[in-house]
Amino acid sequence: MIGFEMTATLSGLLIGMVCGLVPLIVGIRTHTLKPGIMGFVACTFSGFACGFLGGIPMILLATAVVISHAYIDREDPFTSRASIDEVSFEESWQDFALRKLAGLGRTVRASTHALVRNKAGFLGFLGLLFFFLMTVFGPSFIEYDGSAHLERRQPGARSLFQGPSAEFPLGLDWQGRDVLSHIVYGGRTLILTSVEAGIITTIIAVLLGSMAALLGGVVDQLLSAASNFILTIPQFPLLLVLASLVNFDSPIYLALLFAALGWPALMRAVRAQVLSLRERDYVQAAVALDLGLPHIISREVLPNMISYIVVNMIFSIRAAMYSLVGLMFLGMVPLREPDWGMMIFMGRQQGALFNTAAASMLLSPILAIALFQLSLVLFTRSLEEIFNPRLRSGV
Amino acid sequence: MTPLVELRHVNRTFKKGRTPIPVLQDINLAVAPNEILCLVGESGCGKTTTGKIMAGLLDASSGEMLYEGRSLVAYRGQARADARRALQIVHQDPFASLNPAHTIGQILSYPLKRHNMVQGRAAVRRRIWELLTLVDLTPPGDIVNKFPHQLSGGQRQRVSIARALTVEPRLIVADEAVSMVDVSIRISLLKMLHRLRDELNVAIVFITHDLALAKYFAWEGRIAVMYLGRVVEIGATANVIGHPAHPYTRALIAAIPEADPELTRNKQRMKLRSEDIPSLTQIPPGCSFHPRCPFFVPGVCDTRVPPLENAPGFSQDVACIPLTSGMGLQEWAPVEDMVADGP
Ligand SMILES: Nc1ncnc2c1ncn2[C@@H]1O[C@H](COP(=O)(O)OP(=O)(O)OP(=O)(O)O)[C@@H](O)[C@H]1O
Numbered sequence: 001m002i003g004f005e006m007t008a009t010l011s012g013l014l015i016g017m018v019c020g021l022v023p024l025i026v027g028i029r030t031h032t033l034k035p036g037i038m039g040f041v042a043c044t045f046s047g048f049a050c051g052f053l054g055g056i057p058m059i060l061l062a063t064a065v066v067i068s069h070a071y072i073d074r075e076d077p078f079t080s081r082a083s084i085d086e087v088s089f090e091e092s093w094q095d096f097a098l099r100k101l102a103g104l105g106r107t108v109r110a111s112t113h114a115l116v117r118n119k120a121g122f123l124g125f126l127g128l129l130f131f132f133l134m135t136v137f138g139p140s141f142i143e144y145d146g147s148a149h150l151e152r153r154q155p156g157a158r159s160l161f162q163g164p165s166a167e168f169p170l171g172l173d174w175q176g177r178d179v180l181s182h183i184v185y186g187g188r189t190l191i192l193t194s195v196e197a198g199i200i201t202t203i204i205a206v207l208l209g210s211m212a213a214l215l216g217g218v219v220d221q222l223l224s225a226a227s228n229f230i231l232t233i234p235q236f237p238l239l240l241v242l243a244s245l246v247n248f249d250s251p252i253y254l255a256l257l258f259a260a261l262g263w264p265a266l267m268r269a270v271r272a273q274v275l276s277l278r279e280r281d282y283v284q285a286a287v288a289l290d291l292g293l294p295h296i297i298s299r300e301v302l303p304n305m306i307s308y309i310v311v312n313m314i315f316s317i318r319a320a321m322y323s324l325v326g327l328m329f330l331g332m333v334p335l336r337e338p339d340w341g342m343m344i345f346m347g348r349q350q351g352a353l354f355n356t357a358a359a360s361m362l363l364s365p366i367l368a369i370a371l372f373q374l375s376l377v378l379f380t381r382s383l384e385e386i387f388n389p390r391l392r393s394g395v
Numbered sequence: 396m397t398p399l400v401e402l403r404h405v406n407r408t409f410k411k412g413r414t415p416i417p418v419l420q421d422i423n424l425a426v427a428p429n430e431i432l433c434l435v436g437e438s439g440c441g442k443t444t445t446g447k448i449m450a451g452l453l454d455a456s457s458g459e460m461l462y463e464g465r466s467l468v469a470y471r472g473q474a475r476a477d478a479r480r481a482l483q484i485v486h487q488d489p490f491a492s493l494n495p496a497h498t499i500g501q502i503l504s505y506p507l508k509r510h511n512m513v514q515g516r517a518a519v520r521r522r523i524w525e526l527l528t529l530v531d532l533t534p535p536g537d538i539v540n541k542f543p544h545q546l547s548g549g550q551r552q553r554v555s556i557a558r559a560l561t562v563e564p565r566l567i568v569a570d571e572a573v574s575m576v577d578v579s580i581r582i583s584l585l586k587m588l589h590r591l592r593d594e595l596n597v598a599i600v601f602i603t604h605d606l607a608l609a610k611y612f613a614w615e616g617r618i619a620v621m622y623l624g625r626v627v628e629i630g631a632t633a634n635v636i637g638h639p640a641h642p643y644t645r646a647l648i649a650a651i652p653e654a655d656p657e658l659t660r661n662k663q664r665m666k667l668r669s670e671d672i673p674s675l676t677q678i679p680p681g682c683s684f685h686p687r688c689p690f691f692v693p694g695v696c697d698t699r700v701p702p703l704e705n706a707p708g709f710s711q712d713v714a715c716i717p718l719t720s721g722m723g724l725q726e727w728a729p730v731e732d733m734v735a736d737g738p
């Protein structure tokens with residue numbers, strides 16, 4: 001869904017390199033070699049990771065950045081200081097496209113600057129990048145190890161658990177399997193399910209929240225009542241009960257269940273935001289200018305909520321991951337191995353809590369989850385800067 | 396000549412919980428094409444509400460808002476859209492009136508494109524250039540690609556005005572449009588509004604709580620003084636300022652700092668009987684100013700709502716029964732005595 005499903009493949013690498021030719025050639029033609037090469041690298045990388053899905057959008061972004069570098073010296077008639085009679089406002093389609101691309105490129109560059117500028121946020125970004133690389137590229141280097149390394153068994157040891165060693169950096173689990181390979185392979189389902197849950201939660205919350213705010217009346221009352229009702233239910237016990245009743249053979253059902261229980265808090269926040277944005281002077285001005293409801297929602301209201309929405313989506317992802325791990329720890333979700341949550345559950349079942357040799361096996365998934373969560377939270381700092389035009393342009 | 400916009404017996408209530416609060420009561424105002432009308436009054440007297448109704452942004456609870464002699468609700472289809480667009484508003488807060496997510500160029504281009512004010516991309520850019528020049532934001536090239544937060548308060552207010560001008564309005568309601576910008580910028584903004592009115596043939600409803608500002612801006616126009624949701628005095632600025640009729644107007648003029656010699660000359664010692672403005676939920680019966688009025692006549696002022704009409708000896712209309720019924724000035728006790736043996 002978001003690239004996690006894909007693993008690095010050779011064809012992906014090829015796709016990425018072909019995509020990368022576009023910014024590279026544009027860079028060579030416009031004598032902006034450095035951005036061109038960087039664009040090539042970016043395209044290759046994202047094509048490698050996600051195939052067409054990553055390569056093609058990256059062509060646009062990278063080319064835009066290259067053009068924004070090249071366009072700087074170009075004279076935009078608009079920015080000249082001449083009087084109106086001396087300025088030509090006519091613009092060919094090519095010039096128009098170039099100007100628009102350069103604008104996009106500048107936004108991309110400003111966003112990367114904003115991303116790097118906030119130290120905490122950048123750290124979070126690096127953390128997420130690490131998990132992304134590990135999940136996507138890790139399998140190319142580390143094979144999944146499902147067999148027991150019985151030969152490693154120490155004489156007289158009561159279990160197959162083992163601490164870190166040169167051959168197995170994170171030790172062995174209760175069946176004598178490599179923990180590192182489980183960490184590399186075990187994040188995918190957990191992360192994917194949490195991200196899906198977070199996205200679905202946010203979509204529901206934003207739709208219902210803006211509906212409640214804009215339509216008001218009965219709709220508003222019904223939605224508020226529903227959200228109040230769901231908010232008063234103790235969520236985790238309900239999840240437990242549902243998880244034991246329903247057989248979740250696919251993670252998407254779990255994601256939907258989390259979303260069904262998770263939307264009310266965000267929906268109320270969105271409703272309040274839309275209500276307050278609706279009264280802003282610039283929205284009133286748009287009404288007086290008769291710019292139409294679609295324009296008002298998409299251009300006046302949403303852009304000023306997007307940072308709020310995205311940050312809350314991150315928090316929803318976090319919450320979903322906690323619930324998911326909690327359910328797995330209690331053994332309520334029959335997800336298949338390898339999985340970080342299953343590692344914790346199985347470790348506890350197999351007596352890892354009372355075995356010093358099992359410490360690395362138990363701590364590794366816990367640390368992975370904690371680090372992922374921390375990265376998410378830190379990353380929101382950068383997101384706030386990226387989506388805020390004031391912070392983005394650095395004034 | 397038919398007025399451009401006219402409010403007829405307009406009332407407006409807002410609900411606070413269950414209780415309706417009468418914010419405007421029986422407002423009658425007409426604005427002629429190309430006229431300047433100033434609304435003055437204390438905070439909370441309903442100036443903004445009146446302005447919003449005139450700009451078509453708010454409906455009256457009862458009464459009528461007429462545009463070119465026809466009720467605004469009677470317009471249909473394209474005529475209605477045209478009427479809506481002919482009425483624009485410029486807000487007080489330059490920091491809230493522009494969307495922080497768009498550049499100035501985008502802000503100005505949306506209405507131009509939406510309403511096909513000009514044809515084609517080049518024409519849109521040309522028009523943006525013209526508009527920015529019109530509101531003295533030169534050179535326009537330095538402004539178009541900036542975001543609102545990169546401009547000063549005065550510059551933003553100019554952008555707001557340019558945005559209102561994109562749709563070629565007939566009326567601009569300027570709601571405290573200069574009160575939040577630096578004093579040094581104010582005069583140039585006001586001069587610009589004057590110039591726009593002359594060049595573009597728009598009428599301007601200028602809302603302010605500052606009588607000195609009103610006098611400066613609307614010297615050739617009219618002033619309407621509002622108190623607790625009613626118009627208490629209306630007339631040519633020179634008359635209202637030079638020869639104020641309503642006790643409330645006199646009190647306002649008396650409260651102006653000494654800087655303006657012309658206003659100071661007309662001052663008389665005014666001592667209100669009470670400094671408190673009554674709450675809108677408990678509007679006093681009769682003339683709503685009577686509990687504070689130093690010229691209060693028991694049995695007259697607190698029984699009947701005074702109509703807004705011409706008073707003998709004045710050329711403006713005033714809502715004050717002792718004045719309009721010709722009871723005359725001499726019957727009113729001097730301020731000092733009122734305080735001494737007041738009720
Ligand atoms: N949307 C609303 N809901 C409830 N009450 C409102 C609303 N808008 C205005 N009011 C009330 O109406 C009264 C008049 O408000 P208005 O904004 O018209 O006053 P104003 O003369 O413009 O004051 P100011 O000088 O402070 O801007 C105030 O008491 C205000 O609280």
Ligand SMILES: [Mg+2]
Pocket residue numbers: 442443444570571
């Ligand atoms: Mg106001």
